[in-house]
Amino acid sequence: MFYSEAGARPRTWEASPSEHKKWVEVFKACDEDNKGYLSREDFKVAVVMLFGYKPTKIEADSVMSSVNPNTSGLSLEEFLSIVRKKKEVQLHQSEIRHIFTAFDRHYRGYLTLDDFKKAFKQVAPKLSERTVLEVFREVDQDSDDFVSFKDFEYAMKCGQNEA
Incomplete structure (x- = not known):
């Protein structure tokens, strides 16, 4: 997704x-x-x-x-x-890191739902807040309301396999 x-x-x-x-x-x-x-x-x-x-x-x-x-x-x-x-693979991993860093505007090493909302508002302004929330929940593998780079990387790689 x-x-x-x-x-x-x-x-x-x-x-x-x-x-x-x-x-x-x-x-x-x-x-x-x-x-x-x-x-x-x-x-x-x-x-x-x-x-x-x-x-x-x-x-x-x-x-x-x-x-x-x-x-x-x-x-x-x-x-x-x-x-x-x-x-x-090396370039793809670098691209994933770059995207994560762009989302992590406060340089905390993790993403919050608010980070997702702000990023998606910039890149996909017509995307509903409900869809952004669904994406966040899907990427937040351990449901702790934080998306680590590892969670993000996993979601990006899984998404590539589904595409």
Whole structure:
């Protein structure tokens, strides 16, 4: 409901040519023996280079289990697809944080019903107060009359899946 009422929609995203080139360069740099694929350890180094963190064992296992069984590692196309998806998630999370911050006009780290009313009055002035209240109640997962970033993020992600 939150997405359909607020009018938000997940966006498709494409890498710029320079970003794509950087990803290919990282792949080549991490493919130490020019074998044409990244091993598990090569993949971890590539993620550190591109995203600044070492992937967890679970993340590395997940990626490596998706590799074509006829190869010994992650091909360039598979790597580019994974990096694009990770970048989309990163941008989406940043967008959610930005929206939450815009709603949190008093910088308290949580939103009240009044914050919702003011924000919706700005972005959707014809939306009824009853609808805004329904959205607030839906987003306020623990019904404590405060919407934390975690509540907000969860609602935004659920809304994306329903859209």
